Amino acid sequence: MLKDLLQSLFADALIAAQTTGALPVFDLPTVEIQRPKQAEHGDYSTNIALVAAAAVRKAGGAANPRQIAQAVIDHLPSGDLIGGVELAGPGFINIRLADAWLQRQVLAILAQDTAYGNLTRGAGQYWQVEYVSANPTGPIHYGGARNAVLGDTLANVLEAAGYRVQREYYVNDAGTQFEAFVASVYARYAALFGRDVPFPENGYPGDYVVDYARRIAAEQGDALLHLPQADALVRLRPLARAVVLADLEQELKRIGVEFDAWFSEQSLYDQGLVQQALDYLDARGELVRRDGAVWFAASRYPKNDKDEVVIRSNGMPTYFASDIAYHYDKFIRRGFDHVVNVWAVDHQGHVPRMAAVMQALGLDPRRLTILMYDLVKLMRNGQEVKLSKRAGNLITINDVVDEVGADAVRFNLLTRSPESTIEFDLDLAVAQINENPVFYVQYSYARICSILARAATEGLTLRDDGAVPVHMLTHPAELALLRKLIELEEQIELAVEKLSPHNLTHYALELARTFNIFYRDCKVVDMEHPELSSARLHLAQATRIVIAKVLALLGVRAPESM
RNA sequence: GUCCCAGUAGCUCAGUGGAUAGAGCGCUACCCUGCGGAGGUAGAGGUCAGAGGUUCAAGUCCUCUCUGGGAUGCCA
Numbered sequence: 001m002l003k004d005l006l007q008s009l010f011a012d013a014l015i016a017a018q019t020t021g022a023l024p025v026f027d028l029p030t031v032e033i034q035r036p037k038q039a040e041h042g043d044y045s046t047n048i049a050l051v052a053a054a055a056v057r058k059a060g061g062a063a064n065p066r067q068i069a070q071a072v073i074d075h076l077p078s079g080d081l082i083g084g085v086e087l088a089g090p091g092f093i094n095i096r097l098a099d100a101w102l103q104r105q106v107l108a109i110l111a112q113d114t115a116y117g118n119l120t121r122g123a124g125q126y127w128q129v130e131y132v133s134a135n136p137t138g139p140i141h142y143g144g145a146r147n148a149v150l151g152d153t154l155a156n157v158l159e160a161a162g163y164r165v166q167r168e169y170y171v172n173d174a175g176t177q178f179e180a181f182v183a184s185v186y187a188r189y190a191a192l193f194g195r196d197v198p199f200p201e202n203g204y205p206g207d208y209v210v211d212y213a214r215r216i217a218a219e220q221g222d223a224l225l226h227l228p229q230a231d232a233l234v235r236l237r238p239l240a241r242a243v244v245l246a247d248l249e250q251e252l253k254r255i256g257v258e259f260d261a262w263f264s265e266q267s268l269y270d271q272g273l274v275q276q277a278l279d280y281l282d283a284r285g286e287l288v289r290r291d292g293a294v295w296f297a298a299s300r301y302p303k304n305d306k307d308e309v310v311i312r313s314n315g316m317p318t319y320f321a322s323d324i325a326y327h328y329d330k331f332i333r334r335g336f337d338h339v340v341n342v343w344a345v346d347h348q349g350h351v352p353r354m355a356a357v358m359q360a361l362g363l364d365p366r367r368l369t370i371l372m373y374d375l376v377k378l379m380r381n382g383q384e385v386k387l388s389k390r391a392g393n394l395i396t397i398n399d400v401v402d403e404v405g406a407d408a409v410r411f412n413l414l415t416r417s418p419e420s421t422i423e424f425d426l427d428l429a430v431a432q433i434n435e436n437p438v439f440y441v442q443y444s445y446a447r448i449c450s451i452l453a454r455a456a457t458e459g460l461t462l463r464d465d466g467a468v469p470v471h472m473l474t475h476p477a478e479l480a481l482l483r484k485l486i487e488l489e490e491q492i493e494l495a496v497e498k499l500s501p502h503n504l505t506h507y508a509l510e511l512a513r514t515f516n517i518f519y520r521d522c523k524v525v526d527m528e529h530p531e532l533s534s535a536r537l538h539l540a541q542a543t544r545i546v547i548a549k550v551l552a553l554l555g556v557r558a559p560e561s562m
Numbered sequence: 563g564u565c566c567c568a569g570u571a572g573c574u575c576a577g578u579g580g581a582u583a584g585a586g587c588g589c590u591a592c593c594c595u596g597c598g599g600a601g602g603u604a605g606a607g608g609u610c611a612g613a614g615g616u617u618c619a620a621g622u623c624c625u626c627u628c629u630g631g632g633a634u635g636c637c638a
Contacts, residue, residue, distance in 0.1 A: 447597080
């Protein structure tokens, strides 16, 4: 990466200054390369002299940061990357990239095409991202779209950073919620044939349950009614599961979210993994018996103030038991190097417990990251609308996608940092979406495509012999665009490091804006200046590649026309 | 009670311990007989909730207070 390159150049300069005696010997500080907020401070800056001065002072020497900075500058190795450096303020070193180097990046981008911006930091690492994992009891509330989009985009970004990634949905097809759902389907199913089965008290009253029942009836007829209810429920479970999962899969696909694996909670029981994981913990002395129940001794671990039941006094395991088994399976059986779980903020209490579980299993808790995100608050006329599957009044992903389209949904959900609450006003949705910034980015992309097409009609095409006069790209708008293009890898790095891809939407907007300024100031197709036109055409193509890359990471379409 | 998250422009929100705190929308005034105007330029608009502290440097880190949301089940 460019930053790493600069970092080593300045570290070398500092060592060289120490070797020649221009600077005293002290422990090498970490060289930080930053991006200044203001353009006049250069492309990058480093505080190496300020940090070094503190180190010298601690060693008892007298140190003037500006003098240290000057010594570093004097010993900077020569090369074609840096166009100039400048000593500024209390001792910052401002770095300006060489124009010639910037211009050459057009060719680098064209050569790497869709691979441009990819990193190697994840090479050899096998990660899992587990997301959505909504209970398979009906359509997904719109808030679930945020989970889906975050997880999916994060997985995209990790792949671009060189990680091998598995995308997984954990299907909670065991336990009381799912049983209540199956019983609800059964009641609706029976009603279709005029049989009156009392609707379960904790059931799911939504109309969609009737729809599921109809679909099952269409396949099975009234066959299930000829069985005792208990047997019918056993038969119904896989049928209900299949119907609801088919719906979930289809609904998620509409916002571009697909999974490599749908992992069944029930399978953990069927394979004896829950027992195996609990035995494993028991052997390690992590379980205690009390009040007729079996507890995981979480309170031994930091940030946990109480133990947690894994086997109820009635002998039934809790969801926590299967969750332990699930993570036992992820790390010990399947061997992921790292797992990211995307959870809504209402699961926050579960986070320290999982950290405790990791340690109890003998695993490094840092290998499990929980990406928490806040809720999507649905508003209507400035009033919050409370929705729930239980109440049967849902705003689903499908509902919103029907209204505003998948691209706007994804982009909108990705412009805010995960921990911020999103307010989404249903009445304003369409209006808000029409001024959605995603269209600004897509429009710029379409405009580039249009320019390329226009150029072709003038006989101006991209060339692959490397003989592009990129040195002619000297206009401020051209150089600004070049600078913005080469930020891509840093943006991907940032998204991976912080596990929050929302900076990519901001980058996409800045990129589009920078291109629009270039478009205004620099006519691309101008056949009176064929050489300059050619250089600009390649710059436009490079921009197209980078915008397409960012949009692909975000899961947003890059349309050639709108 | 304890714990977690948030509080930044009129609104919705960005902001990596660095230099003069940003964007979109809205508002005002301009630019356009140029490749797609879904564009560009400029302006108004801020005690970064408050108070201490750490640091050469704090919107950013620490402590406390206030306000809002969430978590604190033998539910998942």
